[in-house]
Amino acid sequence: MSGPEERKVAIATKDGINIYEHFAAAPFFIVLKAKGHQVVAREQRENPYMGRRKECGEHAACLRVAREVLPDVQVVISAGMGENAYVALLSRNILPLLTQERDIIKAVKLYLKGRLKEDPSLVRQAGIDRCF
Numbered sequence: 001m002s003g004p005e006e007r008k009v010a011i012a013t014k015d016g017i018n019i020y021e022h023f024a025a026a027p028f029f030i031v032l033k034a035k036g037h038q039v040v041a042r043e044q045r046e047n048p049y050m051g052r053r054k055e056c057g058e059h060a061a062c063l064r065v066a067r068e069v070l071p072d073v074q075v076v077i078s079a080g081m082g083e084n085a086y087v088a089l090l091s092r093n094i095l096p097l098l099t100q101e102r103d104i105i106k107a108v109k110l111y112l113k114g115r116l117k118e119d120p121s122l123v124r125q126a127g128i129d130r131c132f
Contacts, residue, residue, distance in 0.1 A: 010031045013029065065088075075096075083124065
């Protein structure tokens with residue numbers, strides 16, 4: 001990162017248009033590089049752990065997504081996630097923002113203006129090794 005106003009924001013999605021309701025189960029993430037109030041770069045990153053939660057443990061999958069898929073991201077926008085995912089992101093200094101807004105473009109515009117409404121009720125209580 002070259003400046004304090006520059007940051008990367010990841011949005012959990014299934015179709016590249018709408019925000020997905022399960023962070024760790026999202027097929028991919030749209031990662032935006034923002035500078036001030038503008039998006040200056042966009043990329044798509046696949047989530048190789050979305051179908052492997054049972055194989056490697058759901059909590060482990062959450063940690064791997066944060067560590068391996070989104071290591072350079074400062075903010076994650078999702079429409080829901082479990083407590084384990086929430087804590088995993090915070091432990092990596094990634095701010096999770098959960099919102100009822102489903103449209104990626106609208107949510108990003110609101111976020112960049114500091115007006116994206118967060119909904120803490122979208123954090124799902126963790127069960128045994130549940131992550132989403």
